[in-house]
Amino acid sequence: MSKQFSIAQIFLWLFVIALGIMIGGGLYEQLVVMPLWQSAPPDSVIAYYQHNVANPQHTLNQGGRFWAFVMPLVGLLAIVTLISGLRTRPEHRKWRIAATVLTLIIMVFTIAWFIPNIIKLQGESVMAMSSDEVSSLANWWVRLNWARAIVYLAALLAALRALSIPPKVENNI
Numbered sequence: 532m533s534k535q536f537s538i539a540q541i542f543l544w545l546f547v548i549a550l551g552i553m554i555g556g557g558l559y560e561q562l563v564v565m566p567l568w569q570s571a572p573p574d575s576v577i578a579y580y581q582h583n584v585a586n587p588q589h590t591l592n593q594g595g596r597f598w599a600f601v602m603p604l605v606g607l608l609a610i611v612t613l614i615s616g617l618r619t620r621p622e623h624r625k626w627r628i629a630a631t632v633l634t635l636i637i638m639v640f641t642i643a644w645f646i647p648n649i650i651k652l653q654g655e656s657v658m659a660m661s662s663d664e665v666s667s668l669a670n671w672w673v674r675l676n677w678a679r680a681i682v683y684l685a686a687l688l689a690a691l692r693a694l695s696i697p698p699k700v701e702n703n704i
Contacts, residue, residue, distance in 0.1 A: 539615040539698050543627060546612040547690045549605045550634065554683050556597055561676060564591060568653065569673050573665035580657050594649070602638065609634045612690075619698035626693035633686035637679055645679070648672055 536544075568579035583590040613631040616624055651657060652669060660668070 537698060539612075539619055540694075542608065542612045542615045543690065543693060543698075546605070546608040546631070547687065547694060549601070549608050550630075550683065550687050550690060553601050553605050554680070554687060556593075556601060557676075557680055557683065560593055561680060564593060565673065565676070567591075569669050572669035573660075573662040576652055576657060576665050576669050580653060580655075583653070594646075602641070605634065606638050609638075616693075616698065620696075623693055623696040623698045626689045626696065630686045630690035630693060633682055633689065637682050637686070641679070645672070645676070 568576050609631040612627065613635075616627040616631075619627065648668060649672065651660070652665070652672065657665060
C-alpha cells in the first residue's frame with residue numbers, strides 16, 4: 532500500500548528543512564563570523580567597523596546575502612505549516628503548533644531587537660557610542676543570540692516530533 536502525503540505533511544517537511552538551514556546559518560555566524568567582531572569589545576567591534584569601511588569589498592554581508600532570504604521563507608513556512616495543521620489529530624497538532632509558534636515568537640524578537648542592535652554595532656552609529664555602551668550591547672547580543680539558537684533548536688525538535696506522529700488516523704482496510 533502506497534502512502535500519500537498530505538499538503539500539511541509537505542509544508543511540515545519544507546518547514547523542517549528551511550528551519551534546519553536557518554539554524555545551520557545561525558550557528559555558522561555564531562561560531563565563525565561573530566568572533567571577528569565580538570572577541571574583545573569595544574575595541575574588536577570598532578576595529579571590525581573600521582575594517583569594513585576601509586575595505587568594503589571584504590565586508591561580510593550575511594544580513595543581505597543570507598538572512599534577507601531565509602528569514603522570510605522560514606516565517607512564511609511557519610505560518611503556512613501552522614494553518615495547514617489545524618485539522619490534524621491533537622497529538623500531532625500540539626507539536627506542530629509548538630514548533631511554529633516558537634519560531635514566530637523568535638522571529639518577531641529578531642526583527643524588534645536583534646536587527647536594530649546589530650545595525651548599531653556594525654554601522655556608523657557604533658562610533659558615537661561610549662565604550663561601555665558598545666561592550667554592553669555586544670555582550671547582550673552574544674548571550675541573547677545563544678538563547679535564540681536554543682529556542683530555534685527546540686522548535687526544530689518539536690517539528691521533528693510532529694513528523695514522527697501521523698497527522699491523520701490511518702484506516703487499515
